[in-house]
Amino acid sequence: MMFLKMPRFKKHQLRLISVCFSALLFMVYWEKIDNNIVSHVKSFSYRHLLNSFTFINASLRVNPKDSLQYRYLINHERKCDEKDILLLLFVKSSSENFERRQAIRSTWGNETYIKKTLGVTVRVLFALGLHPEPEYRSKLKKQLFSEDQRFHDLIQQDFKDTFHNLTLKLLLQLGWKENYCHHSQFLMSADDDVFVHTPNLIRYLQGMGRWNARDLWIGRVHRGSPPVRDKESKYYVSRDMYPWVSYPDYTPGSGYVLSKDVATRIYQASLSINASFHIDDVFLGICAKVLDISPKDHSFFAGEGKAPYHSCIYNQMMTSHGHISDIREMWKRVTEDEVGKVSSGLIRRLFCTITKVRLLCLPFISNSYPCKAAFFFT
Structure with a gap:
């Protein structure tokens, strides 16, 4: 009798071991599953089914008198003395990134080129804090002083x-705009590893400016993004700091544009929001949500990756992310005379559409622009 039951027992034993092993694997990897899948499902559901962020009004408020104030070490109070300024463009940089700033000054951030070629006044400034390691600060202080004496930016x-x-660097930009360049029609914030197609951007903003643009906040919009709960990530946000399952809509800090009225209103709101929340682009989204301001998605503001190298892309590009050593080469490519002719005419537009589908719509090929950008025309 015992002999007859042994095979059946072994069969169930194997199943039991398999179930236990699967459960063990599930427990071991549950945190990653929760962070990468479950949290996104929860966040997406909250954003698109409930879409209510009323908790922000009370939960993240602080007394404006308690807002942090930092002293200017380098400042140019008269940089915006000219009346007719279309755009104040702040580039977030680090003290040691001199070569990146030089590349930007000689390409897309060249104020003289913009004035001469595009006929508008743009002010380009670099937002800096102090190097975190004290032993480097003294050396960098001298270098920055020399750099600023030469470029005044x-x-x-x-x-x-x-x-x-x-977030403090964001407040620097908003505060400086409000105090020293209030009359600029637009404010743009960008990282120093981002390529900005200035001619395309200027033409776009000029079109907006003709209609006296208000309530404009434009960039690549993230909707229904969850807080990162993985403690190994630099984007980690604890539940004590932000206990909810979803962030308000926001644009990545790599590059976005605010109209003058929105920049002012968000700056005023930022004075009463807890600035210890360190994800600056989400902080901007929180301030905007308090004011019921929503970002507008533009397909050619880059995501996390570089734009594909193709003339059909350059004709509509606004920003491209991840440029450190190739900014000058990129500038040369996008400003060639032939680029502007690529998408003119029915046949060329059709060619560019097919090309963009190939570059943007195939899985795992590009993470810069969404597939819908292939069908976007200016």
Whole structure:
């Protein structure tokens, strides 16, 4: 009798071991599954089914008198003395990134080129904090002073320039715009590893300006993004700091544009929102949500990756992310005379549409622009 039951027992034993092993694997990887899948499902559901962020009004408020104030170490109060300024363009940089700033000054951030070629006044400034390691600060202080004496385009405050202080760098930009360049029609914020197609951007903003643009906040919009709960990630946000399952809509800090009225209103709101929340682009989204301001998605503001190298892309590009050593080469490519002719005419437009589908719509090929950008025409 015992002999007859043994095979059946072994069969169930194997199943039991398999179930236990599967359960063990599930427990081991549950945190990653929760962070990468479950949290996104929860967040997406909250954003698109409930779409209510009323908790922000009370939960993240602070007394404006308690807002952090930092001293200017380098400032140019008269940089915006000209009346007719279309765009104040702030580039977030680090003290040691001199070569990146030089590349930007000689390409897409060249104010003289913009004035001469596009006929508008743009002010390009670099937002800086203090190097986090004290032993480097003295050396960098001298270098920055020499650099600023030559170019007059650095704005520095005395907070530590770290990832967890990016919100302070955002407040530097908003505060400087409000106090020293209030009349600029638009404010743009960009990272120093981002390529900005200035001619395309200027033409776009000029079109907006003709209609006296208000309530404009434009970039690549993230909707229904969950807080990162993985403690190994630099984007980690604890539940004590932000206990909810979804962020309000926001645009990545790599590059976005605000109209004058929105920049002012968000700056005023930022004074009463807890600035210890260190994800600067989400902080901007929180401030905007308090004011019931929503971002407008533009397909050619880049995501996390570089734009494909193709003339059909250059004709509509606004920003491209991840440029450190190739900014000058990129500038040369996008400003060639032939680029502007690529998408003119029915046959060429059809060619560019097919090309963009190939570059943007195939899985795992590009993470810069969405597939819908292939059918976007200016």
